[in-house]
Amino acid sequence: MESQKIQMTLVVAEINRVNEENKKLMSVLKSMNSKCKYLQKHITSLVQQPKCIDENEIFNPLCLGSMNVDFGREVSLQSDQSSSCNERGEEKEKIAKFMDDLKLPSKKRKINYMQLEQTDNEITPSMDESPCHHGQSPNKKLQVPNKGFSEQRAAAKKRIVAERTRSEKSAGSDGCQWRKYGQKMTRNNPLPRSYYKCAWAPACPVKKQVQRCAQDPTIVITTYEGEHTHSVSPLAMAVMHAGSSNQLIGEGMNTENVVADNQFIPCIATVSTSSTFPTITLDLTDDRPSRPSLQLQPPHLTAGRFQQSSPLSSDMGQVSDHNERGNYSSMMQDYLASIKADPNFTAALSVAIEGSLLEMGDPVRGIMPKFPPARQCANGSSQKAFA
């Protein structure tokens, strides 16, 4: 009898706790919905504006602010509405001044700008030179010559997202499985750069580069390139699409300027068009204590669906936070990240979730996105798998 009473108390407490969480979730969903609406409205208005890029436009970095935003379909963002095409002379001067401010070797200031189309944009990492601000320096490799536009444009179809994280905050693991295939010392950074390929599917073209910041080795800059050819975990999705799903905070002379206000993913995505190409940098180094760090290791990993020895285990992988694995909080973050990654899905999901939250106790079970099965990379030589 006494034990039943205790059990009853526990159950009531649990119900209360779940109710509280439900309330929190409801408010989060509402806020996310309003943000989604705002973003979509914003995008719609931007898309309706006439493009200021024409076929002959070579030097107009302000127009290069147009970026690839993947909201299920690809749309274009003109990141600076105020800069019209009529002001190019003035803007050119600004750019020249900015480049001077960068104190780069003269050869590196020689920039060729490729034209960009709505679905044809490249978001570059500028992780070389890697100062601890959001990388803005032009990268030699990323300079695109005027010649060979078709090739460059084909290459530009690759989506590139740069992510800046603190290593001690689960920065390296992002819900995807990676195999390291190279490491290089780079000219402008005493710390090596690591090269990873997606190991979930042999044919998946996605690569990522990981480099620690020279001035603050705890900061890791991760650059993702390409789109997964397979379904990925919501976390990977969130990272790969975070440039569009996170609100943007501007810096530099031509950035999308929206105050970041995200309680669940402490990420500031910076879209910088001050350098050669627009850059999306996801700043996960935010230390605001009230905001839990992004749990980049999805909860399903705790069920042993991944190999213990992640490819990241030797370097960046040591940052995975085992203490919080599998707890409810991280699950919620994963879940929210996945929702944020797909705004089109958000509205429909939120209605369904809203209903289910009112009826059910568990707000998460049954609505987690489907994962691909963990793949053992056991098909012979790891190198040959990508030959």
Added chain:
DNA sequence: CGCGTTTGACCCGCGC
């Protein structure tokens, strides 16, 4: 022994 990582070699594009 299998698998992932390491690391020197190689390739390629670019600037001079």
Added chain:
DNA sequence: GCGCGGGTCAAACGCG
């Protein structure tokens, strides 16, 4: 044409 630098390859290595 040459040198430099970044990216990739692949044999060697190490770990479980």
